[in-house]
Amino acid sequence: GAGVSQSPSNKVTEKGKDVELRCDPISGHTALYWYRQRLGQGLEFLIYFQGNSAPDKSGLPSDRFSAERTGESVSTLTIQRTQQEDSAVYLCASSFNFQETQYFGPGTRLLVL
Amino acid sequence: QKEVEQNSGPLSVPEGAIASLNCTYSDRVSQSFFWYRQYSGKSPELIMSIYSNGDKEDGRFTAQLNKASQYVSLLIRDSQPSDSATYLCAVNSGGYQKVTFGTGTKLQVIP
Numbered sequence: 001g002a003g004v005s006q007s008p009s010n011k012v013t014e015k016g017k018d019v020e021l022r023c024d025p026i027s028g029h030t031a032l033y034w035y036r037q038r039l040g041q042g043l044e045f046l047i048y049f050q051g052n053s054a055p056d057k058s059g060l061p062s063d064r065f066s067a068e069r070t071g072e073s074v075s076t077l078t079i080q081r082t083q084q085e086d087s088a089v090y091l092c093a094s095s096f097n098f099q100e101t102q103y104f105g106p107g108t109r110l111l112v113l
Numbered sequence: 114q115k116e117v118e119q120n121s122g123p124l125s126v127p128e129g130a131i132a133s134l135n136c137t138y139s140d141r142v143s144q145s146f147f148w149y150r151q152y153s154g155k156s157p158e159l160i161m162s163i164y165s166n167g168d169k170e171d172g173r174f175t176a177q178l179n180k181a182s183q184y185v186s187l188l189i190r191d192s193q194p195s196d197s198a199t200y201l202c203a204v205n206s207g208g209y210q211k212v213t214f215g216t217g218t219k220l221q222v223i224p
Binding site: 035041043048056091098099100101104105106 | 144145147157158159162201203205211212213215216
């Protein structure tokens, strides 16, 4: 079946602009995670959803970052007033529930000029 | 204190040798343990999951879990250059706690 998809695959934006990243999880997966990975670094947890609620949003770096999820489907991660330090790969993963194996999407590569 | 710790490496092993990757975790009630592999420029992909003490084998890969000592390891037998990647350990503590990833160990298999 279809895996996790993310769009856009690449995004170049200017400092100060807002960006919206999209994640389509595997059908039937109730848990959805967002991570950030800077070049050469590990995964940095941002937020996770169980259904459309977010039990843990402790990883969001600042109030410029927000995320929402519609039911048990699409999620969007929004970064307002982007900064150069926001440049990274943003990975989305979904799992059947929050305790199970996570399946990762291909990521969105964000470059803030 | 980090919740999940891994040696960042790089760990270099010759082709055909056994690569041993280790991970320690801090939460004693952790229940689910995962090993992921991430090639450079790619997304992580699951290698194995393990839930109970002991060994679990899948082909050339063996996961070992010791809950009393709070560590989980991954052995790769007959290492191949194609195994060169970063290996991520992930731990879930149950309840409504999220899965937590370690920072990964970079493995280099030398031909």
